[in-house]
Amino acid sequence: MELKQFNFLFLYQETFALTKRLFIQLKRRPSTLIAGILQPIIWLFLFGALFSNAPKDFLPGVNSYGNFLGAGLIVFTAFSGALNSGLPLMFDREFGFLNRLLVAPLTSRLSIILSSFLYITILSFIQSIAIMFISYLLGYGFPEFFGLGIVFATLILLVLFVTSISLCLAFILPGHIELIALIFVVNLPLLFASTALAPISFMPSWLGWIASFNPLTFAIEPIRVSYTSSINLDFIALHAPYGDLTCRDCISLLFILTISSLIVINPLLNKKLN
Amino acid sequence: MNYIQIKNLSKRYFDVNALENINIKISKGSLFGLLGPNGAGKTTLLKILATLISPDDGKVEINEIDLVKKPRQIRELIGYVAQEISLDKILTGRELLDFQADLYHIPKTKKLERIQDLIIKLDMQNWIDRKCGTYSGGMKRRIDLAAGLLHLPKVLILDEPTVGLDIESRNIIWDLLKNLKEDGMTIILSSHYLNEIDYLADTVVIINDGKVIDQGNPNYLKSKLGGERISLKVREFSSPEESEKVKEILNKIDGIRQIVINSAQGYSLNFIAEKEKDFLTKLKVELAFSKFEIFSLTQSQPSLDDVYLQATGKTLQDAEIFMAGKRDLKKESKQSMR
Incomplete structure (x- = not known):
């Protein structure tokens, strides 16, 4: 006797409820949202001022350092948010709330993962729009319609990629202290080893090689060129040591990484959730 | 009619036998008590029944549905109230019930009605719209119980639901359980409070060191001692x-x-x-x-404590003290994390 077959309406109901819970938490404790917007803006001001006198030929394709920095900060904000996405799940594990979800007859426990993706994606969009708006007010321009599409598509891929890793870590690591420690260790080095703050041409060769394989770079460069008015997918976005990458190449690489990470973590999530 | 059948059930945690060859039959509409000191294996047994952990050996059937093979169908049938109350302290009680109702796919039209019904039954009107983080132990237990009952389960599994509760909350829960039983719900209740099991249970299993040491009607078990x-x-x-x-x-x-x-x-x-x-x-x-x-x-x-004493050579209280010294709660908590 099968009481219930897979039902998309039920999947929607579960996912909506789980996502709604995360947004109620955010509404009542908005500090993460506010910090997630304030921090990149402070960086934009301070780093923008610090390197405002940088020679123009040091920054390819842009007319000021603030203009260059904007894309890096958008990606860094989304990346940090996604990296932290495992924390609510870890707390649910530690405090037993996850058991409440696991005892429920969820149509698919995928809804637990899906809700985290949705939450972080929407949060990243809100933060990114805020950063783009502030950048615009500071005179650093605003992407056109097609450029905006590239920004959001890139962010979705990055968030999916990083969130899947973070959720995986939330199941593997013994507690939130370890997860936070790992986030601290990974966060800034990955930023500095990307093209968020400086172009590859400015880096020593070894760091340039690292940056040109860094997934953050694959997200930063298409967003950076999305500010260009003549943007199209075949626009050269990255002059990597191993060759030039177009916007399409960067997004495709990010797509492959995302799919690969989802395939890799799938057995673990299945084991932990079923 | 046996609604729940547990056959030769065993569970090990590394070198510890948490449950060993457990055989239990539970009738439909009965209140079944699980009595034993802390660390006896009660929570492990209830977590298996709630599909939270898998047994190493043996078989469990609820309404002739195999628990290991069809856990989602079992989850439709059961309501589980865990020993550790896990509420989202940012949500209000009403929001938590609403959330729970969505996890159980209760249609919107019925959701509000059921939530309101439980709010009244468990006397939660005065504080249901406060955040769960502000609740006392008794309030938390009542909201947790309401969450377990929201989808009108056929089987309600309660793991030590009255531990540390004030008398008012305990009496509300006892009355509710009696009413639910009269309505035909099968209830499995673990406790180390003798009077609770004696007062509520139709059948009791006494469990010690992961083994069933006696089972039957409380009065029968007591009279058997003579x-x-x-x-x-x-x-x-x-x-x-x-x-x-x-x-x-x-x-x-x-x-x-x-x-x-x-x-x-x-x-x-x-x-x-x-x-x-x-x-x-x-x-x-x-x-x-x-x-x-x-x-x-x-x-x-004779009391149920005498039954326990007769079977194990020590009182339930002595067993509690003995087990308290033996257990590593931090390790157990880590083991129970998914």
């Missing part, structure tokens, strides 16, 4: 030596067994005596022969 519980004092506060002397006398009287000197009650002597007409006379004569008089004597029927 005899009467006697507490005797020859002086208001006897010395240990004096009580030892009285114990020697009692040892010689036929029909008296399990004599224990209770130091916590002025070295009184507790024992079981066969129900005989002239028992008191015989006792008086033997004591008088050694120049002792009865200062006080109370008689009572």
